[in-house]
Amino acid sequence: MEEENDTRKVNNSFLRDHNYATEADIISTVEFNSTGELLATGDKGGRVVVFQREQESKTQPQRRGEYNVYSTFQSHEPEFDYLKSLEIEEKINKIKWLPQQNAAYFLLSTNDKTVKLWKISERDKRPEGYNLKDEDGRIRDPATITSLRVPVLQPMDLMVEATARRVFSNAHTYHINSISVNSDLQTFISTDDLRVNLWNLEITDRSFSILISSCFPSTGSPSQLFSFLCDKTRRLLVSINFEEPEDPSTRSFFSEIISSISDVKFSHNGRYLMTRDYLTVKVWDLQMENKPLETYQVHDYLRGKLCSLYENDCIFDKFECVWNGSDSVIMTGSYNNFFRMFDRNTKRDVTLEASRENSKPRAILKPRKVCVGGKRRKDEISVDSLDFSKKILHTTWHPHENIIAVAATNNLYIFQDKVN
């Protein structure tokens, strides 16, 4: 098996935009389905693009299952809340796949206020030989019909269509930040900053509401975390409270903001929890609430720049984090289109860059380094040269293989291990 922090990652990027970035194309979420066959991305313009991995072909073994566009649809439209005189953004905050039960694929996509259930299905046959319609669809005059025939299904070019099957709305006062599907496949939950709503997939006009009573860090107390998991035994695990005592020597006006948690992910084996705050990633043992098992510094060189980052709002950026399939490596994004991987076993880490200029397709990624001291080596980048507008907030890892998808503003990069 490849070392995860080995730099041999092949760039199979799929770039959606070319020369200029329109705001609507900014990718806001990425998610593999449970088999890794499909990869869904949502963007700021409310669109969902689904990629499908092509079957591995014997004739071209080096194209080990690349991802191609499978379906594109407009999931959400911008709305206007007339009561509050505010826009509701169409940006897709989260996509979650439902486990596959039949030939069609189902996913939940959500913007700030509304969750939608989409069905993505293929059509590769169509009926031909109608009696009352001719081939162009024009209605025939019944008087001209002299014989009857049974329409026959003829093959056609594959068409993938997406239809909205359910719309779950009007249940959140604040912005929906995550959704999670229960393993019973009948219910799912949507959460905003203060409330968790439990929905039945069949019922769109009602939901159960669970209130989170104290989910914000308060001054002088450690950051707190609440997370919800619908685990395999179908229990809804509510309010796991993890706190790490604060180090008083590092206290500043920004302590609370940087300890605010931007993402939570359970490990695949269900024993660990990973949290991302502004400067670190922490792995927690579910049995131990007062201290993380492991803490990894993502970009500690920013600690001295917090005031500037507060000014330009970057300090509020919400980075995601992700486990690999075997829970041995964790990954998260940073600025300047960098993303970081940490091997939990070897304790090695690597910084890689997702950028068109610095890596050609199928090239192996070169590790990057940020220089914090005075002397800058040749390939290093100084902290002041980092581009804070290029942030990698959304990343995801294939459930079984070493394939990762990284969203860099409006571009999607897919990297996989190099074959020996």
Added chain:
Amino acid sequence: MFTKGTKRKFSDPGEEPASSGDPGPAAPSAAARTLSSSYSLQRQSLLDMSLIKLQLCHMLVEPNLCRSVLIANTVRQIQEEMTQDGTWHIMTQALAAAQCPADRLVATEVLCRQTDAAAQAGQSPKPFSVVGLQEGYHSEEVVMEGDVETEVTMSSLSPLSPQLSSASYLTGPFEVGPCWEEEDEEEEEGDCEENEEEDSEGCLSDGEERDQDHLNADSRTGEKVFGTFEIKHPASPPDPALEELFSDVDPSYYDLDTVLTGTPKMGPYDLLESLSSHGPTALSSSSSCRSDLNELDHIMEIIVGS
């Protein structure tokens, strides 16, 4: 990229200046500048920045709750610290004193007396730290020295531009810190329940009421998250000024959800009008204060809890 060296990292007063974050281009005579005055300048600019952020985010799209709360907490931390070392009181006095451009000079003098060290250090005038501001603030790009900056910020908000009138400044704390309205609502719960029948969407729904109960009941959170704007102490009698302020206002407008998620049904101008209709309360020594600045001052008094 952010401008280089605009701000230093905020360090605690005990820390050495050398160890604090990214040293920007130091102002002239940095050596003469005492740590405490540079710290208080930084703190002041952080406060200004935070207040602007709180206002600006209510423009088009619904503000992100988490961000608003974090910024509000930052404001509160600064306010607590400034209250402890007495500079908050100075700032509110300066606000009270400022009435018209001519008076600004008086205020300057008053402040300069307090911050001699800063004046003597001859630091370069720090431009008002605007972050991403567009219209309305152009006329406010007055470069002032030292702590006067604060006073410029607040007083000049009112007359010159409608968007940045004191109304919007007032709605800033209102929208972010609803706790003090909530505290009042506990008294006026009777009204609220009556209203619930009449106005189905005005008053608290069950879920939202639980919101409130949780936030009020969980004293640690409720107090700490919205502590800045919490004016009532359990034992004290109701503040008559506060009562007057809110007597005509339908408390249902100020439940947590509507306030935190955008302007309530009442627009900012309605709010200003309703405040003005109560008449200025004579908290400031001068009787010739303009009503809008007086309202501002009144609000500041409430925040400070004097």
